[in-house]
Amino acid sequence: MIKKIVLAGGCFWGLEDLIRARPGVVNTEVGYTGGTVKNPTYEDHEGHAEAVEIEYDADVTSYKNLLDFFFQIHNPSTLNQQGNDRGTAYRSAIFYANDEERKEAEAFIDIVNKSKRWKDPVVTTLEPLTTFYPAESYRVGCDKPLFRSEQKYDSGTGWPSFWAPIAPDALVLRKESAVFDDRIEVLDTCGSHLGHVFDDGPKPTGKRFCMNSVALYFVEDKN
Secondary structure, X not given: OEEEEEEEEOOHHHHHHHHOOOOOEEEXXXXXXXXXXXXXXXXXXXXXXXXXXXXXXXXXXXXXXXXXXXXXXXXXXXXXXXXXXXXHHHOEEEEEOOHHHHHHHHHHHHHHHHHOOOOOOOXXXXXXXXXXXXXXXOOOOOOOOXXXXXXXXXXXXXXXXXXXXXXXXXXXXXXXXXXXXXXXXXXXXXXXXXXXXXXXXXXXXXXXXXXXXXXOXXXXXXX
């Protein structure tokens, strides 16, 4: 039987990358839920959480198993923050479809707190699932080189990270809206969203270009 669960815990791209590889997960979709803005977009989703809708085969995995993995792959004890991502859009949340799911989620949060898996108490919110709005798809239309493999490094975030682009003019950097006043969005020169850049990278630049993996593909440099 195919069932659904909707979870939020930081950037939805990163969360989706980790969850969709789990046994029993048959489909995932990123989107927004939990707010009042109708038809939210990346630029306007105030009140909504960046969330992942997960379809899973209940004969292979379970609601409880997915919650267990969820509490391992993000920090549920930081309020409205995952790493450098700050704001209510990045809150840790479980969106329940019925009272049974709510009770099971409550019980599991109690288990996590008692286990002391995290130093601080879990702040994950339990919210009734209302409308789930799929995120707009970002199509990378330029098909131009952006990074070299030797500029890639393991940032420990689970997302492709680079300390510099292939050339200074390969990317467009744009300060995000007032909701995210400390974040710089990274776009290609055609205006497609690629990710974000942070000031916690390695030398020589000190930058971390944190990219959405579905926006990149790697090709051999024949030169």
